[in-house]
Amino acid sequence: MITFILNNKTITTSEHSGTTLLDFVRYEQRLTGTKIGCREGDCAACTVLVGELKNDTIAYQSITSCISPLGNAHGKHIVTVEGTNLQNKLTTAQEAMKANYATQCGFCTPGFVVSLTGFALSNSEKNYSNALDAISGNICRCTGYKAIEKAAHQVVEKLENYKQENRFDWLIANGFIPEYFSDIPQRLRDIEFKDLNQPKGKYVSGGTDLYVQQADHLADNDVHLIAEKDYLKGISIKNDVCTIGTNSTVSDLWNHVELNSILPNLKKHLKLVSSEQIRNMASIGGNLVNASPIGDMTILFLALNSEVTILIEDNQERTLALKDFYQGYKTFDLKESELLKEIHFKLPTKQSYFNFEKVCKRTHLDIATVNSAIHISVENNTITEAHVSIGGVAAIPKYLHETSAFLIGKSLTSETILNASDILQNEISPISDVRGTSDYKHLLGRQLFFAHFTELFPEVFALNDFVQHA
Known part of the structure; x- marks a missing residue:
């Protein structure tokens, strides 16, 4: 039961x-x-x-x-x-929506109220940016978002003297939640x-x-x-290897302090993945076996040169590279009786850099037209390791074998990047669909590849270095 x-x-x-x-x-x-x-x-x-x-x-x-x-x-x-709900009066979130005229037809309003209440209950810092993250997955088709953003701002102001100790007592006393909590x-x-x-x-x-x-x-x-199976949960870092149980959610990565210190832009990248509500639910393993050619987390883990461990019958396990896991559109190396257990990758070093880029029709809660990630190591201006992945340009989440291999051993120069971009164009084979034409996706693939280098090495590259080639 x-x-x-x-x-x-x-x-x-x-x-x-x-x-x-x-x-x-x-x-x-x-x-x-x-x-x-x-x-x-x-x-x-x-x-x-x-x-x-x-x-x-x-x-x-x-x-x-x-x-x-x-x-x-x-x-x-x-x-x-x-x-x-409170008896005979509005909650703080409800009052904020009312006071700022942030509701019209009212259909979306319950979702916004619950999300703002969840923000007040959460362990996140009570600032305006986090309040907006909390409602990033809520859509309003009538009112426009400025009034709703003002409501979120009012909620943040009401949380100015929030006390984490005895938080339920504080939130009850200040009208955020009813007493039964x-x-x-x-x-x-x-x-x-x-x-x-x-x-x-x-x-x-x-x-x-x-x-x-x-x-x-x-x-x-x-x-x-299987969401509550403990043997599929957890994030551990040991001997310079990060191991993530496939039941771990995107929010688990978001909230992992040590991993965020090693990958300082991780939250910036994860903010491009769906919405807070979905990040709270979505398992890493589910994203991998969905095998979407534009799966954001899959593209991210491909660039980290990750491996997956698979549980087979009789408690046996096998391990293979994630880049070898995908065999065709929505097909992968996993039998019906098998289950993904964990994903693991070597942590970036002081000489290595990581970046994720995504183009979609709206900022939050949208699937990519094209997304891409790169993990690159540079010593004495020479590229010693490179892993590049891209989504939306092939039938599978694409690890760019030829582009990655070409970069290794080359000097970090505009000429190298331009030549690698030409190889990338020959490695991808996008089709035209509702998210864009084949030509457009070719262009995005090139531009996102350039964006990795202008983002990671701004002292070396400027966008103008690649404009003419684009």
């Missing part, structure tokens, strides 16, 4: 674990403030909060419930917009959560890729939920 706390109510249900959390809260619990919009995680009208006990404290994150399996709510606290950690401890009886079925972790494509199928057929 699936057991969790929904707002202030303990739920025990035998509903199919593959049904979406959105459908359960709307149709089974009649909590219709959580809206149905795109059913693809794009509009965030269906945003809810998920609270999970970690190290005896509860941490809250926002997710899009339309692409989250109900079974993943097991053992957690789920908060819909109704669960944020203070009892939730103990109530979760008191419930005896048994492991779900998992049938053999489709492996599902966060579901952010699968539920966009197969929500109805997964709701009617057996699923094997």
Whole structure:
């Protein structure tokens, strides 16, 4: 039986674990403030909060419930917009939206309110930039964003004297959340959560890729939920190697202090990956096995020359390079009985540099037209190691073998980069589709390749060095 706390109510249900959390809260619990919009995680009208006990404290994150399996709510606290309400007055987030005229038709408003409430509950620094990140996945089609941004700013101002110690008491006293929140950690401890009886079925972790494509199928057929499998979790750094469990989410990378110190621009790169709600759900393993030719995390890990470890039968394992994992469009070297366990890569050295670039139609929550990453080592102005990847220009996430090999041993000069760009053009074979023509993608491939060098070595290269060639 699936057991969790929904707002202030303990739920025990035998509903199919593959049904979406959105459908359960709307149709089974009649909590219709959580809206149905795109059913693809794009509009965030269906945003809810998920609270999970970690190290005896509860941490809250926002997710899009339309692409989250109900079974993943097991053992957690789920908060819909109704669960944020106060008696006889508006919450701080609701008042901010009202005071700044940040709502019109009202369809998107519950999602914004829940996201802003999640920001107040989160462990992130309470600044305006993080508040905007919190609502980066919420779409409004009526009001325009300036009024909503002003509402976010008002919420930040109200958090000026926020106290992390006894945070629930502070947030309750200041009208951000209702009083029952203070009892939730103990109530979760008191419930005896048994492991779900998992049938053999489709492996599902966060579901952010699968539920966009197969929500109805997964709701009617057996699923094997693996999001809470500890042996697939965690990020460790040992002997200059970073190992990431495939259940780790993009937000886990975002919040990992040591990894961010080694890759100082990591948050800048990850900010280009979907939205905060999706980053909170999306597993690294799911992104890899979705095998999208434009998967952002796949392109990033290809450039880090990563390897994957695969669990096979009888607890055996095998390891192969990620660049050898993909065999064709949406096909890869993974048998039906196998499971990705972890991904690992050697950490960059003081002589190495990493960059990720992405072009898409909007800044947040969009799939790439073309994306690219590079990991390059330079000693005495000579390139000693190079790994270049690119997406959107082939049937698979593309590791550029010839371009990478050409760079090694060459001087870091404009001539080298221009010659490598010509090799890159011969390695890619984009097709025309809704995101752009083949010619446009060829151009983007070249420009993103140049952008790596102007970004990483601004004292050596300027954009003008490559304009004529482009």
